[in-house]
Amino acid sequence: MRNVFIIVFFLCFGCSSRVNQESISLLEGYWVIEQALAPNGESRPYSGVVEVDYFQLSNQKGIRKKITPTFGNQLSSTNDALAFTINFTKTETYISYSKGGHDWQEEIVSLTNERLELKDSRGVVFRYKRYLP
Secondary structure, three states, X not given: OXXXXXXXXXXXXOOOOOOOOOOHHHHOEEEEEEEEEOOOOOEEEOOOOOOEEEEXXXXXXXXXXXXXXXXXXXXXXXXXXXXEEEEEOOOOEEEEEEEOOEEEEEEEEEEOXXXXXXEOOOOOEEEEEEOOO
């Protein structure tokens, strides 16, 4: 009977969005990729910081920029900023992008103060850790 209760609990509460409107502000800041996981289970580690993703967020809209750490712990950025919106469904949270007539999205699989996982349309999950410049 206890196992049935546990299964029902997870079915009821496991269907809600893993990232909600209250926690989405954790996306703000600098993130560096640690690992990419392919749908077939293949893993690709990223070693060394080459590029950092910077997310700036306000009212479920924001920009994403690629930042490169340079000598002396400085950060170098291009003028390119990719605009996005945050969209919530009943069970998922997405970052939606649009540039040059091309639209795409990434699912926010998980988000904490220190960790971020984004899944692209191919099913590849990118695991990030917080980057502190």
